[in-house]
Amino acid sequence: MMRISLQKWYRSGEPWVWLNAGAVSISIVMVVGLLALIAVRGMGHFWPGAIMQANYELPGSESRLVAGEEVDHEEVPIKQLKNAGVPIIEGIETMQRTLLKVGNRDLTNADFQWVVANYLTNMEYPEEIMAIERREWGNFYGYLRAVKQDGELIAGANDAELWNIFQQRIERALTIYNDIYEIEKHDIGAINSELERLRLQQRRLELNDELTSTQLADIRAQEAELQAQYKQLEKKLAKLHISFQRDSIVVDSVDGNTTEISLAKVVRAYQPNAMNLWQKIAFYGEKVWEFVSDEPREANTEGGIFPAIFGTVMMVILMSVMVTPFGVIAAVYLREYASQGVITRTIRIAVNNLAGVPSIVYGVFGLGFFVYFLGSNIDQIFFAEALPSPTYGTPGLLWASITLALLTLPVVIVATEEGLSRIPRAVREGSLALGAxxxxxxxxxxxxxxxPAMMTGLILAVARAAGEVAPLMLVGVVKLAPSLPLDGNYPYLHLDQKFMHLGFHIFDVGFQSPNVEAARPLVYATALLLVIVIAVLNLSAVAIRNHLREKYKALEV
Structure with a gap:
C-alpha cells in the first residue's frame, strides 16, 4: 500500500511542485544573502569607527605606539607568522592579527598595517584623538595641538574651545573651496566653451573662404569681452586662493611626529571616540550622501561616485531611446509584413544567434565601425574646423549608447514578436471589418x-545593458571624468564626451587600485548602488508595463 501511494503521489506531479518551490526558495535566500553581504560590507564603511591606541610590543624589538581604526580580524596559524618573521608564543596553534587603518600615509607610506593582537598592550580609546579626512594622502590620525591664521597661533582657553575654533575654520575653508569650484567649473568653464566656439567658428569660415573683415571684427569683439570677463574672474579667484590658504593646524601623530596641515587640504575632522549615537548616525548620513552626490578623489578610493551614477543612467536612457523604436519596427516587419518564408526564418535565427554573441565583440565592432569609420567621416563632413582633434571620431557617450543598443536589440525584437503573436486574429479582423x-x-x-511585451523587452535590455562593462571600455568609458556630459554650455548634452560608469568603476577600484584595502569596501558599496540603480530603472519599466496591461486588458479575448 505504501508503494502504491508513493507511486500515485509521484505521478500526480506534486514532487516536482515541491522541488520547484525548494529551488525558488534557495535562489531567494541566496540573492537576499548576497545583497545583505554587499550592504553590510559596503555601507558599514561609512560608519565612524572608533580609533584604538595601544602599545605594540614585539619581543626583541622596541615598543611603539600605534593608533587606528580596527578594520578586520583573523586567526593566523603560527607557522605563517613564523615564516613572516613575527615572534611567536609557544604552546598555541594560532594567533589573532588585526588590520588597522593607521592613515598618515604621508608619514608612514601606508594606510593600513597588520598587527598581532597578542602583542598589543595598554589598549585605550582616547576621546581627544581625531581623524582628519584630506583631499590628498588619505586620513590623518592624531591630536590637535594648535590652530594658525597666517602663521600666527590662535589661542584657545581649553581643548574644547580649540576644537570649536578648528571646526569653524574648516567650515570657512569649505565655503571658499565651493566658491572656487563654482568659478573654475562653471563660470570659467562657460567662458572657455564660448572662446572655443568662436575659434571654431572663425576656423570654419576660413576653410569655406567666407571670412570677412566684418565677421572677424565681430569675433574679435566677442573674444575681447570674454577675455575681460575672464580677467575679472581670475582676480576674484586669486583673492579666494589667498584666503583659502590662510588657515592651518599643528597636529601630533601617535608616534610623536609634529606636522602642519593646511585647511585647504581638509575635507572634515571628527573625534569618533567622543561621539554619541545620534552624532554617529548624523555623520553616517553625511558620508552616505557624500558618496552618492560628490566627485571621486584619491584615485577613486575616496569621495563620491556621482559622475558614475549619472553616466550609467544617462547611457541607459539614451540606449533605451535608440533600441526601442528600432526593435519594435523590426519585430513589426517580421511578424506583420514579411512573407513567412525561408528568408524570414533565417533572419529570426540570425537575431536569436546575435543574442548569444559575447559583448566584447560588440565593443570591437562599435570601436571599428562607429568610432573609427562613422565618427571619423562625421568629423570630416561636419567638424572639419576642429581637426585634427576628433569630435565624434573618438569613443564617447553616443557610441557607447549605440553599441549597447545594438547589443540589446535582439532581446527587444524577440519580446515584441512574442507579444504580437499573442494578439488574437479576431481583433485584427474586427478592426479591418469596421473599415480601418x-x-x-x-x-x-x-x-x-x-x-506590455515591448516593455518586457525593454526591461530585459536595461537589465543587461546597465551591467555591461567589456564593450564600454572600448567605446567611451574612462576611469575618471568628473565633468558631466550634461551641463549649461552649448550644446548642453555632449554626446561626444567620455563618461564614467558604475560597472567600470567597480572593475577599476577593485582590480586597478594601488590601495587595495581602502578600495575594498567601496567595491561593495558601488556594487550595491549599481544593483539599486538597475532595480529602480527596471521597477519603473515594470510599473509602466503593469499600467499598460491593465489599460488594454479589456481588449484581450
Missing amino acids: TKAETLWRVVLPMAS
Whole structure:
C-alpha cells in the first residue's frame, strides 16, 4: 500500500511542485544573502569607527605606539607568522592579527598595517584623538595641538574651545573651496566653451573662404569681452586662493611626529571616540550622501561616485531611446509584413544567434565601425574646423549608447514578436471589418495591446545593458571624468564626451587600485548602488508595463 501511494503521489506531479518551490526558495535566500553581504560590507564603511591606541610590543624589538581604526580580524596559524618573521608564543596553534587603518600615509607610506593582537598592550580609546579626512594622502590620525591664521597661533582657553575654533575654520575653508569650484567649473568653464566656439567658428569660415573683415571684427569683439570677463574672474579667484590658504593646524601623530596641515587640504575632522549615537548616525548620513552626490578623489578610493551614477543612467536612457523604436519596427516587419518564408526564418535565427554573441565583440565592432569609420567621416563632413582633434571620431557617450543598443536589440525584437503573436486574429479582423486600414489597425489596436511585451523587452535590455562593462571600455568609458556630459554650455548634452560608469568603476577600484584595502569596501558599496540603480530603472519599466496591461486588458479575448 505504501508503494502504491508513493507511486500515485509521484505521478500526480506534486514532487516536482515541491522541488520547484525548494529551488525558488534557495535562489531567494541566496540573492537576499548576497545583497545583505554587499550592504553590510559596503555601507558599514561609512560608519565612524572608533580609533584604538595601544602599545605594540614585539619581543626583541622596541615598543611603539600605534593608533587606528580596527578594520578586520583573523586567526593566523603560527607557522605563517613564523615564516613572516613575527615572534611567536609557544604552546598555541594560532594567533589573532588585526588590520588597522593607521592613515598618515604621508608619514608612514601606508594606510593600513597588520598587527598581532597578542602583542598589543595598554589598549585605550582616547576621546581627544581625531581623524582628519584630506583631499590628498588619505586620513590623518592624531591630536590637535594648535590652530594658525597666517602663521600666527590662535589661542584657545581649553581643548574644547580649540576644537570649536578648528571646526569653524574648516567650515570657512569649505565655503571658499565651493566658491572656487563654482568659478573654475562653471563660470570659467562657460567662458572657455564660448572662446572655443568662436575659434571654431572663425576656423570654419576660413576653410569655406567666407571670412570677412566684418565677421572677424565681430569675433574679435566677442573674444575681447570674454577675455575681460575672464580677467575679472581670475582676480576674484586669486583673492579666494589667498584666503583659502590662510588657515592651518599643528597636529601630533601617535608616534610623536609634529606636522602642519593646511585647511585647504581638509575635507572634515571628527573625534569618533567622543561621539554619541545620534552624532554617529548624523555623520553616517553625511558620508552616505557624500558618496552618492560628490566627485571621486584619491584615485577613486575616496569621495563620491556621482559622475558614475549619472553616466550609467544617462547611457541607459539614451540606449533605451535608440533600441526601442528600432526593435519594435523590426519585430513589426517580421511578424506583420514579411512573407513567412525561408528568408524570414533565417533572419529570426540570425537575431536569436546575435543574442548569444559575447559583448566584447560588440565593443570591437562599435570601436571599428562607429568610432573609427562613422565618427571619423562625421568629423570630416561636419567638424572639419576642429581637426585634427576628433569630435565624434573618438569613443564617447553616443557610441557607447549605440553599441549597447545594438547589443540589446535582439532581446527587444524577440519580446515584441512574442507579444504580437499573442494578439488574437479576431481583433485584427474586427478592426479591418469596421473599415480601418492595416496600418491603422496596427497603430491603434495591435501595438497598444502588444505594448506590455515591448516593455518586457525593454526591461530585459536595461537589465543587461546597465551591467555591461567589456564593450564600454572600448567605446567611451574612462576611469575618471568628473565633468558631466550634461551641463549649461552649448550644446548642453555632449554626446561626444567620455563618461564614467558604475560597472567600470567597480572593475577599476577593485582590480586597478594601488590601495587595495581602502578600495575594498567601496567595491561593495558601488556594487550595491549599481544593483539599486538597475532595480529602480527596471521597477519603473515594470510599473509602466503593469499600467499598460491593465489599460488594454479589456481588449484581450
